[in-house]
Amino acid sequence: MERSIHICHLYPDLLNLYGDRGNVLCLRRRLEWRGIGASVTEMPVGAADRLAEADLIFIGGGQDFEQQALLEDLHRGKDASLRAAVADGVAILAICGGYQMLGQYYETHDGVRCDFVGAIDLRTVGGKERMIGNYLFRCGDESGGMEVVGFENHSGRTWLGEGVKPLGRVLSGYGNNGQDGTEGVRYHNVFGTYSHGPLLPKNPALCDEILKTALERKYGKAELAPLDDSAEQNAFREIAARLRNA
Ligand code: GLN
Numbered sequence: 001m002e003r004s005i006h007i008c009h010l011y012p013d014l015l016n017l018y019g020d021r022g023n024v025l026c027l028r029r030r031l032e033w034r035g036i037g038a039s040v041t042e043m044p045v046g047a048a049d050r051l052a053e054a055d056l057i058f059i060g061g062g063q064d065f066e067q068q069a070l071l072e073d074l075h076r077g078k079d080a081s082l083r084a085a086v087a088d089g090v091a092i093l094a095i096c097g098g099y100q101m102l103g104q105y106y107e108t109h110d111g112v113r114c115d116f117v118g119a120i121d122l123r124t125v126g127g128k129e130r131m132i133g134n135y136l137f138r139c140g141d142e143s144g145g146m147e148v149v150g151f152e153n154h155s156g157r158t159w160l161g162e163g164v165k166p167l168g169r170v171l172s173g174y175g176n177n178g179q180d181g182t183e184g185v186r187y188h189n190v191f192g193t194y195s196h197g198p199l200l201p202k203n204p205a206l207c208d209e210i211l212k213t214a215l216e217r218k219y220g221k222a223e224l225a226p227l228d229d230s231a232e233q234n235a236f237r238e239i240a241a242r243l244r245n246a
Contacts (some may be wrong), residue, residue: 004037005214008054010078011062013044015072015098015111018197020060020153023093026200026207027056034225036215045073051081056091056214058096061196063156064108064126067097071114074101079117086119091214092190095199099184099192100124100156109155123160130155135173135195139182140205143167144209149202149239150195157192160185167193168205172243189213200216202228 009024024040031038041050049205051057062070082102086092090104100106102122106114109126132153139146148168157177160166167184174195175183184193191210193199200207208224215222 001219002037002116003215003219004039005031005055005211005218006053007038007040007056007058008051009042010051010057010059010098011039011045011070012042012060014066015060015062015095017061017063017096018153020095020196020241022198022207023060023095023200023207025057026144026198026204027058027093027211030204030207030211030227033227038198041096045070049078051078051085052086054090055218056093056210057082057085059092059094060099061096061098063097064106064112067101067106067114068112074117082117084118086188086190089189089217089219092192093200093210094190096152096194096196099194100158102185102190102192103158106156120185120190120192122158122165122185122192123161124156124158126155127157128155131174131178131194133173134239134243135175135183136240137168137173137175138171139168139206139209140165140186143186144205146203146205146209147171147180147236147240148193148195148199149236149243150193150199152194153196154194158185167171167191172246189217202232204232
């Protein structure tokens with residue numbers, strides 16, 4: 001059977017910090033290199049809601065300004081579609097501002113409250129100091145258990161609700177709030193993280209975990225043929241060692 005995955009890239013016009021879109025390219029290529037079909041729909045502000053067609057949704061990061069700018073469009077129905085997608089087990093990768101957006105709300109450092117999607121029980125409150133830097137975390141077993149190197153830059157401190165699992169545990173850096181050691185969220189098939197930029201090109205095992213999740217939801221058990229990731233693995237070892245010794 002021909003397999004294919006349809007990716008929906010939500011708000012590429014606003015949530016696009018640090019080249020977050022490179023993650024979409026990585027998802028796509030790693031499917032194609034294995035002979036699996038891949039297509040991408042970009043859904044900027046004002047575009048028709050096609051979230052229901054997606055096997056995989058990608059949401060990048062944005063600053064407070066962009067997060068406020070998209071609220072009107074979000075609450076015209078895409079919020080309900082996102083809640084439905086999360087409940088339905090659609091694979092979702094959401095980064096920083098996009099991750100915060102799936103939660104209940106974000107209250108900025110200067111007291112502006114953005115009511116968000118409410119698909120996951122988590123909330124975010126802005127702090128005076130930004131949490132910036134390269135960081136290292138280990139994913140929970142349900143998300144593959146691999147170590148991940150990333151780059152974070154956020155003022156928001158995210159707190160997970162009772163029983164909501166993080167994506168992983170911080171080994172070096174801040175993660176969700178700089179206090180409880182958690183990083184991101186794993187809820188149903190949502191992978192939420194503070195890690196910006198080329199998260200997936202730097203961490204191909206995490207990319208494959210997300211692809212596997214999307215494929216298994218659509219087709220049942222999926223084994224992904226191995227790819228040559230030796231260059232990425234060498235880079236990972238080098239950076240991870242530096243962060244561990246920082
Ligand atoms: N505005 C949010 C914060 O600073 C998200 C920033 C981002 O996506 N980098 O917490």
